[in-house]
Amino acid sequence: MIQSETPASLIMIFGATGDLAKRKLYPSLYHLFRKGKLAEHFAVIGVARRPWTNEILREHVKDSVLTSIKDAENVEEFVSHFYYKPHDVSDSQSYIQLKNLANELDQKYGLDGNRIFYLAMAPEFFGTIAEHLKIDGLTDTEGFHRLVIEKPFGHDLESAIELNKRIRNVFSENDIYRIDHYLGKEMVQNIEVIRFANAIFEPLWNNRFISNIQITSSEMLGVEERGGYYETSGALRDMVQNHMLQMVALLAMEPPIRLTPKEIRSEKVKVLGALRTIEHDEIPNYFVRGQYGSGEINGEKVIGYRDEQNVNKESNTDTYVAGKLMIDNFRWAGVPFYIRTGKRMTAKSTKIVIQFKDIPMNLYYKSEKDLDPNLLVIHIQPEEGITLHLNAKDTGQMMETTPVKLNFSNNHTPGLNTPEAYEKLLFDCLRGDATNFTHWDEVALSWSFVDKISHYWESKKAEFPNYSAGTMGPKEADELLKKEGFSWWPVTDLDVKDC
Ligand SMILES: NC(=O)C1=CN([C@@H]2O[C@H](COP(=O)(O)OP(=O)(O)OC[C@H]3O[C@@H](n4cnc5c(N)ncnc54)[C@H](OP(=O)(O)O)[C@@H]3O)[C@@H](O)[C@H]2O)C=CC1
Numbered sequence: 001m002i003q004s005e006t007p008a009s010l011i012m013i014f015g016a017t018g019d020l021a022k023r024k025l026y027p028s029l030y031h032l033f034r035k036g037k038l039a040e041h042f043a044v045i046g047v048a049r050r051p052w053t054n055e056i057l058r059e060h061v062k063d064s065v066l067t068s069i070k071d072a073e074n075v076e077e078f079v080s081h082f083y084y085k086p087h088d089v090s091d092s093q094s095y096i097q098l099k100n101l102a103n104e105l106d107q108k109y110g111l112d113g114n115r116i117f118y119l120a121m122a123p124e125f126f127g128t129i130a131e132h133l134k135i136d137g138l139t140d141t142e143g144f145h146r147l148v149i150e151k152p153f154g155h156d157l158e159s160a161i162e163l164n165k166r167i168r169n170v171f172s173e174n175d176i177y178r179i180d181h182y183l184g185k186e187m188v189q190n191i192e193v194i195r196f197a198n199a200i201f202e203p204l205w206n207n208r209f210i211s212n213i214q215i216t217s218s219e220m221l222g223v224e225e226r227g228g229y230y231e232t233s234g235a236l237r238d239m240v241q242n243h244m245l246q247m248v249a250l251l252a253m254e255p256p257i258r259l260t261p262k263e264i265r266s267e268k269v270k271v272l273g274a275l276r277t278i279e280h281d282e283i284p285n286y287f288v289r290g291q292y293g294s295g296e297i298n299g300e301k302v303i304g305y306r307d308e309q310n311v312n313k314e315s316n317t318d319t320y321v322a323g324k325l326m327i328d329n330f331r332w333a334g335v336p337f338y339i340r341t342g343k344r345m346t347a348k349s350t351k352i353v354i355q356f357k358d359i360p361m362n363l364y365y366k367s368e369k370d371l372d373p374n375l376l377v378i379h380i381q382p383e384e385g386i387t388l389h390l391n392a393k394d395t396g397q398m399m400e401t402t403p404v405k406l407n408f409s410n411n412h413t414p415g416l417n418t419p420e421a422y423e424k425l426l427f428d429c430l431r432g433d434a435t436n437f438t439h440w441d442e443v444a445l446s447w448s449f450v451d452k453i454s455h456y457w458e459s460k461k462a463e464f465p466n467y468s469a470g471t472m473g474p475k476e477a478d479e480l481l482k483k484e485g486f487s488w489w490p491v492t493d494l495d496v497k498d499c
């Protein structure tokens, strides 16, 4: 049975003064509190370097909640559960003080020794913090101890293995919750339900009926203040290694025998393991990289990537990636999964388009127009919904066909307010449900796939910039599909208009 309330817990947020905590974690915790999903028995300790007090943190949390939730109520009561501890991540004394405060709050709120350690900090600190939590006794209580880790989980396979070793010395795999916030998105979670709860899709979900699958995640924003981080990452590590490959795995996996984290993960792992390995010189046939130059977004001039703050003037960093993935198994042999993601593109949109094969013959061959292929579009964001593109008879005397759409839109359902990804993920973690977090095996396979591409790219100088801000990426990305008789479905034309 699904628990509707979380167990008593102490949540310790490392990086409590940072951007992620303010924009995502506090509003999400507040939503859980307001919906009655957060147990009355909860306390939060915010941890960071700056010398704040409980009062300053509470004001900060209040501000974060009121900025993002207009009709927030009982905010004073919510923030009264928050405490702050200035901290030095490499000093044992600091952890001992933290432990004393945690033990005190355990008693005060009746938290049963349950603890969640949320590391909302730069990844270089993850290993050190995990080790200190154990050495300095913060995990010495009776209850559960869970470690929530933000991305990026390593920079490549080697660094990810190293990091994993360090945290696994302290926490078991079952207690490690590696966040991929796309797995908390309503429509990403819906992929599984659309596939496995509808008799009409699953029989067609294979290489006999599907011609190709396209996943686009485009952003209008540039790198903003994250130039320093992005220079070491690029779109391949920032988006493909995690979010894009996770969506591929959910679309391609076999039905799990049970809806348990273990069974679902095991099916996803099989997909990632079946990704065709692309060797060095073949990479240009499968992957295209791009970097934005100056251009226009919403009628405003914007600078190119190389002129952004903390970015090298001759940077070779990819801000765009398009690729063809082949899954070499019985179900998917021969079906390309095209992915593309980038910054400073025409629209903010994440969509999945499943294109079905053409019917064997067109009875309406006398018509001027070709029949449009059937498409199933899963709208991840900003609209949330699904659209099925069919052909129907055009009204009138003639037997002409016209494309029609069957739409379901979450955004247009009255009273339905989709929770933020972080709200769902925090709720799951508090309940001990790791389904929508990435298992180490998935992380390792994703890195080994991506490493081949990044090694190749790092060995070659790119002709950057190669797309203007405000466009859908370099022309090579169109050619990638054109040579196989396909083209990218334009994301904005596929929007859900009504339901
Ligand atoms: N922001 C976002 O939208 C997203 C962030 N992430 C990930 O979340 C993590 C946090 O990102 P973000 O909040 O943006 O980062 P910020 O730079 O905004 O915040 C970093 C936090 O770490 C604290 N900190 C830094 N150094 C130390 C130290 N030596 N000891 C103790 N605390 C320290 C800072 O506090 P102080 O300065 O007070 O010490 C601050 O609270 C990163 O791993 C990032 O990749 C992932 C997805 C999205």
Ligand SMILES: O=C1O[C@H](COP(=O)(O)O)[C@@H](O)[C@H](O)[C@H]1O
Binding pocket: 219, 238, 239, 350
């Ligand atoms: O993880 C990341 O995701 C965001 C895009 O997330 P979305 O929910 O807005 O689609 C991206 O901007 C960022 O660079 C990356 O680190």
